[in-house]
Amino acid sequence: MVATTETFTATARRSAFPKVRARHVVMVAYLLFMLIPIYWLTKMSLQTNQEILGGFTLWPQNPTLDNYRVILTDPSWYMGYVNSITYVVMNTVLSLAVALPAAYAFSRYRFLGDKHLFFWLLTNRMAPPAVFALPFFQLYSSVGLFDTHIAVALAHTLFNVPLAVWILEGFMRGVPKEIDETAYIDGYSFPRFFIKIFMPLIASGIGVAAFFCFMFSWVELLLSRTLTAVNAQPIASIMTRTVSASGLDWGVLCAAGVLTIVPGALVIYFVRNYIAKGFALGRV
Amino acid sequence: MDKVQNNKAWFLVLPVLVLVAFSAVIPLMTVVNYSVQDTFGNNVFFWEGLGWFEQVLTDSRVHGALGRQLAFSGIILAIQIPLGIAIAVCMPKKGFWASVCLVLMALPLLIPWNVVGTIWQIMGRGDIGLVGYSLSALGIDWNYARDPLHAWITVIVMDVWHWTSLVALLAYAGLQSIPQAYYQAAKIDQASRWSVFRYIELPKMQGVLLIAILLRFMDSFMIYTEPFVVTGGGPGSATSFLSIDLVKMALGQFDLGPAAAFSLMYFLVILLVSWVFYTVMTNLDKAEGR
Numbered sequence: 001m002v003a004t005t006e007t008f009t010a011t012a013r014r015s016a017f018p019k020v021r022a023r024h025v026v027m028v029a030y031l032l033f034m035l036i037p038i039y040w041l042t043k044m045s046l047q048t049n050q051e052i053l054g055g056f057t058l059w060p061q062n063p064t065l066d067n068y069r070v071i072l073t074d075p076s077w078y079m080g081y082v083n084s085i086t087y088v089v090m091n092t093v094l095s096l097a098v099a100l101p102a103a104y105a106f107s108r109y110r111f112l113g114d115k116h117l118f119f120w121l122l123t124n125r126m127a128p129p130a131v132f133a134l135p136f137f138q139l140y141s142s143v144g145l146f147d148t149h150i151a152v153a154l155a156h157t158l159f160n161v162p163l164a165v166w167i168l169e170g171f172m173r174g175v176p177k178e179i180d181e182t183a184y185i186d187g188y189s190f191p192r193f194f195i196k197i198f199m200p201l202i203a204s205g206i207g208v209a210a211f212f213c214f215m216f217s218w219v220e221l222l223l224s225r226t227l228t229a230v231n232a233q234p235i236a237s238i239m240t241r242t243v244s245a246s247g248l249d250w251g252v253l254c255a256a257g258v259l260t261i262v263p264g265a266l267v268i269y270f271v272r273n274y275i276a277k278g279f280a281l282g283r284v
Numbered sequence: 285m286d287k288v289q290n291n292k293a294w295f296l297v298l299p300v301l302v303l304v305a306f307s308a309v310i311p312l313m314t315v316v317n318y319s320v321q322d323t324f325g326n327n328v329f330f331w332e333g334l335g336w337f338e339q340v341l342t343d344s345r346v347h348g349a350l351g352r353q354l355a356f357s358g359i360i361l362a363i364q365i366p367l368g369i370a371i372a373v374c375m376p377k378k379g380f381w382a383s384v385c386l387v388l389m390a391l392p393l394l395i396p397w398n399v400v401g402t403i404w405q406i407m408g409r410g411d412i413g414l415v416g417y418s419l420s421a422l423g424i425d426w427n428y429a430r431d432p433l434h435a436w437i438t439v440i441v442m443d444v445w446h447w448t449s450l451v452a453l454l455a456y457a458g459l460q461s462i463p464q465a466y467y468q469a470a471k472i473d474q475a476s477r478w479s480v481f482r483y484i485e486l487p488k489m490q491g492v493l494l495i496a497i498l499l500r501f502m503d504s505f506m507i508y509t510e511p512f513v514v515t516g517g518g519p520g521s522a523t524s525f526l527s528i529d530l531v532k533m534a535l536g537q538f539d540l541g542p543a544a545a546f547s548l549m550y551f552l553v554i555l556l557v558s559w560v561f562y563t564v565m566t567n568l569d570k571a572e573g574r
Contacts, residue, residue, distance in 0.1 A: 023374040030371050031388050037403045037445060038391065040414050044406065056417050098299040105296035110287045117297065123558045124308050128506030130527035131547040134534040135311030158307045161300055219396040221509040222527075226535065236398045240513060250412065257399040264394030272386040275393065276453040280495050283565050 038261070045254035052250045067255035077256065080235030083149065084218065087232065090153035091160055092213040096206065098157075099164035104194070106165065107172035108180070121162035125281065129222045132158065137226050147229045155227055156217045163216065163281060164209045170282030171205025211271050212278040215264060235260060312551075318544035336545035346546060348521065349529040356525055357504045360443055364500055365493070367444070368451025373481065375456055386456075389449040397446075401513025404442040408434075408514070415441075428515065432522035435515045439523055442510055447503070451496045458492035459485060491568045498561045502554070526550060 044052055045067050046060040071077040105111070106118060136155050137146070145151040179201070183193040199206065225237040239256055271278070322332040340346050371389075376382045392400070408428045410416040419426040428434040462484065470480045508527035511517065517524035517532070524532070530550065534543035 026370065026374045027376075027385065030374075031385065033445065034388055034392060034449070036414065037407055038395075040407060041399075041403050044412070052412055056412070094303075098303050101296040102300040105293035108287060109290045109293035111289070111291045111293040111297075114293075117301075119559070119562050121300070121304065122562055123555055124304060126502050126554050126558045126561070127308070128508075128527055128530075128550060128554060130506065130508055130530045130534075131315070131551050132308075132311050133531060134540075134543060134547075135314040137535070138314060139311055154303075154307055157303055161304055165300065215394055219394070221396070221398045222531070236396050239402065240398055250406070253402065254406070257402050260396045260399050261391075261394070265391065268387050268390055268394060269383075272383060272390065275386070275390045276450075276457040276492075279393070279450055279499065280454060280492070281565075283495060283568065 041254050041257050044250055045258045047251055049249050049251045067249075067251040068259075070252050071255055071259065077235075077238065077252075080233060080238040080256075081259065083228075083232050084224075084234040084236070087149040087152040087156070087224070087234070088214055088217045090149060091156045091217045092210050094153060095157055095160040095164045095213045096210060099161055099168055099209070100199075100206075101194075103165050103168035103172055104198070106169045108177065121165055122281075125159045125162040125166075127158065129158075129220070133222055133226045136223060140227055146227065147231050149232045151227045152224045152232060152234070153217075155223045156220060158223075160213045160216055163278075164213055166281040166283070167209040167212060167278060168202070168205055168282075170277070171202045171208070175201050208271060208274045208278060211267060211274075215278075218260075218263065315544045315547050318540045319548050322541055332541060336541040337549070340542050340545045340549065343542070345521075345529070349524055349526050352522075352524065353505065353526045356440070356507070357501055359440055360447075360504045361497060361500055363440070363444055364448045364451050365497060368448050368496065369455050369489070369493070371448070371452040372455035372459055373485065375452070377460070386453070389452060392446050393449055395446075397509035398513050400442065400446050401510045404438060404445070404510075405514045408438045430519055432519055435519060435523050438514060439511050442514065443504065443507070446510065447500060451500065454492045454496045454499075455489055458489035462488045491564075491571070494564050494568075495561075498557065498564065502557060502561070505554070505557075 043058075043060055046063045046065070047057075048062075048064060048066060051057070051061060106114065132155070136151075140146045140151040140155070145154075175198070179197065180193070183197050188197065219236075221234075221236045221240070224234045225240070228234065228237065235256065239253060239260075268275075277283075319336055320332055320334070321329040322335075323329045375385050395403075407413040407415045408426070410420045410426055416426050416428075426434060428438040466484050466488075467480070470484060475483070506527050507525055508531065511523050511525060512528055515523045517528045521529075530543060530546055533539050533546065
């Protein structure tokens with residue numbers, strides 16, 4: 001017995017060393033692959049356009065914040081961020097407001113057609129925005145909502161409401177039903193119970209759902225570009241139009257790109273353990 | 285959890301129903317409407333029957349887009365799934381470095397899709413991009429705007445960069461749920477690293493991997509923004525995938541009938557895959573006893 005343990009630890013020690021090394025090499029190589037493109041974007045955002053086009057450099061020779069100054073002082077740029085944030089926040093609030101009661105219903109009750117409804121919601125999350133671009137354009141034009149924030153916010157509920165329902169339902173299932181029953185016995189009405197007791201219990205779930213609604217609305221381009229022209233134009237669409245229009249100012253374009261990464265990068269640490277869950281609709 | 289049968293729960297679902305009906309059912313009905321009608325303008329429509337469907341089904345342009353789409357999705361899955369699993373196995377299991385890896389890996393997932401396109405558009409350029417410049421320095425005439433093969437490689441590398449982390453994070457979540465006792469048993473049996481992977485980790489990851497495959501298939505099947513920004517579907521139509529072609533048809537040329545028929549068939553494919561996805565998920569939930 002002793003002998004076997006010894007041989008076992010010996011083999012483990014012998015093989016563990018190179019194995020760990022290989023793992024580290026793979027991991028470092030992959031993380032470099034992840035980071036180099038982002039570094040490149042950041043690097044170019046700190047250079048003037050002349051320097052970018054003048055010669056190939058691995059890091060900025062004369063780092064400058066001019067590109068950021070252009071974006072933060074020119075309304076045609078910074079209004080893009082204001083517009084984006086406006087419809088993203090509207091969409092997040094709207095999606096959560098309707099998804100919370102629905103998720104509660106799905107997690108607690110069986111009712112006529114519940115499975116079909118759940119599946120139908122899923123198909124909306126999976127639907128290609130390209131299919132909806134034209135009908136959305138016509139629908140919102142005909143009701144006079146074209147080029148408003150509310151149009152984009154409503155359009156994005158197409159995939160965000162199902163997402164919020166699925167994520168919240170996953171979290172709500174983890175709350176024991178006895179809590180509901182005790183609250184009703186104690187004389188709580190449903191709305192009071194829901195707001196006073198239930199919502200604090202799933203606060204982290206609401207946070208995660210809000211984060212994903214924010215993110216998916218923030219990264220989407222096709223619908224937000226189709227539904228806006230001037231007044232509600234999001235930053236993503238301003239960036240693509242700059243590409244096709246006048247002479248390119250790469251530095252400013254890169255600075256705009258870096259600024260769009262900021263909101264995600266700020267909260268990423270807090271949601272790191274939920275990222276897989278959010279993308280897999282709460283099912284991991 | 286055993287649920288109570290109560291049809292009054294419908295009242296709680298009603299807001300979602302109304303909202304999604306407005307944002308999904310009405311537009312979809314418009315599409316159905318257009319797919320069976322023709323117009324000479326001025327909002328005068330007349331019945332066309334299944335003519336548009338026939339036209340789309342025999343259209344070589346649509347066939348081309350579908351072929352490219354399937355090839356793209358296939359290549360994406362063939363690269364990302366094995367790579368994602370490998371990364372997940374290599375990741376540190378806990379502690380400070382696990383958090384660092386999680387945060388850095390998740391970063392590309394949260395970047396707006398058009399910025400992902402912009403990043404790789406720049407990276408691939410011969411004059412200012414790291415990749416393009418290095419390849420040119422090695423003597424390769426790299427130009428993704430002119431050479432279809434280069435355009436494909438750029439789009440695929442971009443998608444691998446953008447989404448492999450998702451597969452890795454899902455696989456990692458699957459690995460984390462394996463009880464330590466399994467590894468201890470394998471150690472006692474002196475199992476090799478490969479058999480630990482083959483007979484413990486892979487079977488335990490089955491569920492999350494299915495989700496990963498379906499998610500990656502769906503999302504690559506409706507990819508629009510990234511190739512649109514990088515190549516605009518070109519050179520020629522070398523990288524026009526289904527969504528890019530559909531948007532060109534619907535919003536570029538305003539061919540309402542064919543675009544609507546195209547949309548409906550596209551949507552049916554999505555419906556079918558969604559159904560598979562849903563079945564997998566519910567079976568997974570049952571298996572976990574939820």
